[in-house]
Amino acid sequence: MKYWQRCKLLLVLSGLTLSLHAETSSSPARWDASWISLPSADRAGYGVYLFRKQFDLTNYSGPFVIHCSADNGYRLYVNGKFVAMGPAKSDLSNWYYETIDIGPFLKYGVNTLAAEVVNFGEFKPRSQFSHATGLLVQGNTAKEAAIINTGTTWKGMEDASVTVWPVSTSGFYGAYPGDSIISQYKFWGWEQPGYDDSKWEKAVVTGPVALQGNSSQNWRLLAPREVNALMMEKRRFVQLKENGEVKPSGRFLEGVQPLTIPAKQKISLLFDAGEQTAGFPELLISGGLDANINLTYLPDYTGVTTLQDYIRPDGASRRTFIPTGYRTFRYIQVDIATNKAPLTIHDYCYQDTRNLLTDRSAFAASPGLDTLWKAARHLALAGAQDNLYEDTYTEQLQYISSARIHGQAIAAFTGDLQLFRQAIWLADQSRIPEGLIRDRYPSDDRVVSVSSSLQWIGALQDYLMWKADRQFAKQLYPGVKQVIGWYEKYADANGIANANMPYRNEAPAGTCAYQYLLALRQAAQIAGFCEQPSDSAGYTKTADRLRETLYQQLFNQDKGLFTSASGREVSRYVTALAVLAQAVPPKQIKSVIQHMLAEKPAPDETLYEKYFIGRAVMESGFTEQSMNELQPIQAMLEQHHPAFFRSGASMVNLWLLGITAGIQPASYGYRTVLIAPEPGNLSAVQATMVHPDGNTMGVDLQFRNNRVKGKVNLPFGVTGKFRWRGKEITLHGGPQEVSL
Numbered sequence: 111m112k113y114w115q116r117c118k119l120l121l122v123l124s125g126l127t128l129s130l131h132a133e134t135s136s137s138p139a140r141w142d143a144s145w146i147s148l149p150s151a152d153r154a155g156y157g158v159y160l161f162r163k164q165f166d167l168t169n170y171s172g173p174f175v176i177h178c179s180a181d182n183g184y185r186l187y188v189n190g191k192f193v194a195m196g197p198a199k200s201d202l203s204n205w206y207y208e209t210i211d212i213g214p215f216l217k218y219g220v221n222t223l224a225a226e227v228v229n230f231g232e233f234k235p236r237s238q239f240s241h242a243t244g245l246l247v248q249g250n251t252a253k254e255a256a257i258i259n260t261g262t263t264w265k266g267m268e269d270a271s272v273t274v275w276p277v278s279t280s281g282f283y284g285a286y287p288g289d290s291i292i293s294q295y296k297f298w299g300w301e302q303p304g305y306d307d308s309k310w311e312k313a314v315v316t317g318p319v320a321l322q323g324n325s326s327q328n329w330r331l332l333a334p335r336e337v338n339a340l341m342m343e344k345r346r347f348v349q350l351k352e353n354g355e356v357k358p359s360g361r362f363l364e365g366v367q368p369l370t371i372p373a374k375q376k377i378s379l380l381f382d383a384g385e386q387t388a389g390f391p392e393l394l395i396s397g398g399l400d401a402n403i404n405l406t407y408l409p410d411y412t413g414v415t416t417l418q419d420y421i422r423p424d425g426a427s428r429r430t431f432i433p434t435g436y437r438t439f440r441y442i443q444v445d446i447a448t449n450k451a452p453l454t455i456h457d458y459c460y461q462d463t464r465n466l467l468t469d470r471s472a473f474a475a476s477p478g479l480d481t482l483w484k485a486a487r488h489l490a491l492a493g494a495q496d497n498l499y500e501d502t503y504t505e506q507l508q509y510i511s512s513a514r515i516h517g518q519a520i521a522a523f524t525g526d527l528q529l530f531r532q533a534i535w536l537a538d539q540s541r542i543p544e545g546l547i548r549d550r551y552p553s554d555d556r557v558v559s560v561s562s563s564l565q566w567i568g569a570l571q572d573y574l575m576w577k578a579d580r581q582f583a584k585q586l587y588p589g590v591k592q593v594i595g596w597y598e599k600y601a602d603a604n605g606i607a608n609a610n611m612p613y614r615n616e617a618p619a620g621t622c623a624y625q626y627l628l629a630l631r632q633a634a635q636i637a638g639f640c641e642q643p644s645d646s647a648g649y650t651k652t653a654d655r656l657r658e659t660l661y662q663q664l665f666n667q668d669k670g671l672f673t674s675a676s677g678r679e680v681s682r683y684v685t686a687l688a689v690l691a692q693a694v695p696p697k698q699i700k701s702v703i704q705h706m707l708a709e710k711p712a713p714d715e716t717l718y719e720k721y722f723i724g725r726a727v728m729e730s731g732f733t734e735q736s737m738n739e740l741q742p743i744q745a746m747l748e749q750h751h752p753a754f755f756r757s758g759a760s761m762v763n764l765w766l767l768g769i770t771a772g773i774q775p776a777s778y779g780y781r782t783v784l785i786a787p788e789p790g791n792l793s794a795v796q797a798t799m800v801h802p803d804g805n806t807m808g809v810d811l812q813f814r815n816n817r818v819k820g821k822v823n824l825p826f827g828v829t830g831k832f833r834w835r836g837k838e839i840t841l842h843g844g845p846q847e848v849s850l
Contacts (some may be wrong), residue, residue, distance in 0.1 A: 114384040115238040143259035146313040148266045153242040156231035175250035177209035187224040187301040188215035234286030241330040265310040271295035279415035285506040286435025292425035321472035337528045338466040349382040364458040379444040385441040386410040389463035398453025399425030409503045410440035437650040438503040465494040471523040472798040482674030490760040500757045507550045510537040514569035519760035533715035545592035563593045564629040571632040578779030587640045605656040618674035626686035631790045657693035668704035686726035703732040719786040724765045737790030771797035783830035817850040
């Protein structure tokens with residue numbers, strides 16, 4: 111990634127867009143800053159720490175570029191203005207730093223750089239690795255370094271006003287804890303230039319910088335951020351419901367008319383963002399000494415987790431409260447109990463936070479499908495943060511199985527493959543000594559399964575269909591061989607996982623076998639692309655041998671479908687895997703697809719599994735009746751089912767683009783395409799997506815009397831075929847008319 115992309119920070123605050131650029135090298139001339147902390151800081155425990163550095167600028171102009179990181183995380187201010195936060199999530203061997211040009215925020219004379227550093231300690235998110243509490247700021251040039259580098263010239267203080275407000279849940283929770291804020295203990299104005307820090311502690315050096323690829327006792331190896339910066343956009347709640355005697359004015363939500371709650375009153379306010387979102391709410395209040403304010407964050411579904419922040423005001427004027435970690439919500443319930451003094455809420459809004467991506471996609475076919483498209487797209491973009499989060503509310507973790515779907519959807523919306531690439535690479539970094547990868551990463555646990563490791567090979571294959579990156583493929587190819595080799599050690603001669611296979615995690619033997627068979631097909635293609643023809647031929651030969659024996663053992667002749675194990679019920683998911691793995695005799699493929707679509711889905715069939723069913727339909731070309739598969743998903747959205755609000759829902763977008771509009775890659779790097787629409791009962795379909803080269807491509811088609819006509823637009827240099835009911839025409843780059 112180009113350096114200016116790394117150092118670009120886009121903030122959309124109060125309607126103002128600030129775009130920062132630097133045009134120098136991507137790393138400093140010399141790493142001579144030190145990691146710092148405070149003498150009183152807990153290395154590993156929970157704590158919020160404030161750091162300041164004042165410096166004088168009298169003859170400096172132009173960019174002022176710094177490189178910044180912290181453990182666990184930081185929020186950076188220049189002369190009182192918020193300019194950045196980070197670092198991006200990774201592990202100790204790949205500890206990211208951000209590159210930022212703070213020049214536009216500096217002034218002639220005395221300046222202040224301030225950073226809030228939070229170590230969540232035992233309450234840290236599951237995705238958070240940690241070595242010890244610390245802050246690092248490095249100037250890009252020797253002149254900048256002499257002014258700004260972290261060391262003993264910095265000052266700091268622990269912010270004891272913030273402690274943990276525990277999360278209540280009966281399920282798994284891996285995201286940020288809640289905050290308890292006692293306002294009277296807060297260092298208000300600490301980030302401002304005029305703040306008196308004369309009594310603050312002198313920072314202590316805790317260690318030197320260590321870079322990725324080097325040996326170090328520090329075990330926190332720095333690497334430049336590999337993905338886009340995060341974007342923060344100020345947004346307002348769209349609706350408010352109140353329960354109490356105090357009635358907000360019509361302009362309260364606009365931030366124009368304040369709301370005052372009298373003394374000795376209780377009120378409950380329910381703020382509605384209109385859709386589930388992720389970011390940082392901002393509450394601006396005055397007065398209300400010793401009132402109790404509880405903020406409860408509610409998703410767009412009924413869940414088993416309660417995430418809250420608690421605030422006790424100090425009675426002063428215009429205090430702003432922002433949580434220490436991401437909050438995901440559709441609704442925020444604000445419960446207020448005033449004490450002897452009234453409380454005034456001047457404003458309540460939120461900073462919608464997501465990866466800096468530009469969505470240029472579109473889809474239009476029918477009101478129901480259009481709503482489904484928009485809902486799934488919104489959730490996919492909201493879940494694109496520093497990583498591709500599967501569940502932004504309860505987990506904020508990146509699973510390779512769902513990142514495979516999520517990453518392709520983001521690529522279709524924006525043409526940007528950075529997050530998809532990073533997910534595949536980080537999964538490779540998670541590899542355990544036995545050769546398998548972890549299910550989710552970054553994550554400080556060891557959740558490993560055979561299925562996820564085999565799916566990782568598929569994720570790499572999918573990525574290469576979008577971007578033919580041979581260097582990246584060759585870098586990861588040894589890991590592909592490791593996964594295949596590991597499975598072979600624990601499978602019988604027919605490719606069936608034996609009962610003692612480690613990390614099988616109770617997955618049915620037949621499911622594992624067909625995941626393995628599909629991985630062999632994908633590994634064969636990857637090996638050929640990596641110029642390993644003998645490996646490619648070997649994988650193909652093994653797959654061809656196994657498909658015969660697996661067919662005999664796992665194909666149910668009566669139902670025309672495959673089972674997950676001998677004697678078990680048929681499985682639509684396993685059947686889809688068999689089709690994709692070329693394990694179905696060619697003459698039977700149409701019948702198998704028809705039976706699969708006619709079979710009633712199992713009650714526990716996931717959107718992840720439905721993604722493979724869609725892929726099997728798409729790649730087989732037998733798409734008739736497939737549109738009915740979207741009806742249960744539409745019902746999930748209408749019923750606010752929790753499963754819809756995970757990244758797997760982006761399979762909807764891939765389905766509508768790949769099957770309904772019919773836009774599919776036909777070769778690595780999307781250099782050739784196949785457009786084979788399946789409209790079902792639709793009379794028209796319009797779809798636009800972004801090609802990996804940055805140009806858009808799409809269709810505008812009308813259907814009548816089993817005929818199709820309309821327009822197709824491909825990027826110049828891309829060729830392909832348009833297929834309709836057994837007929838084909840050749841496509842070229844640029845706009846063109848089609849009629850069949």
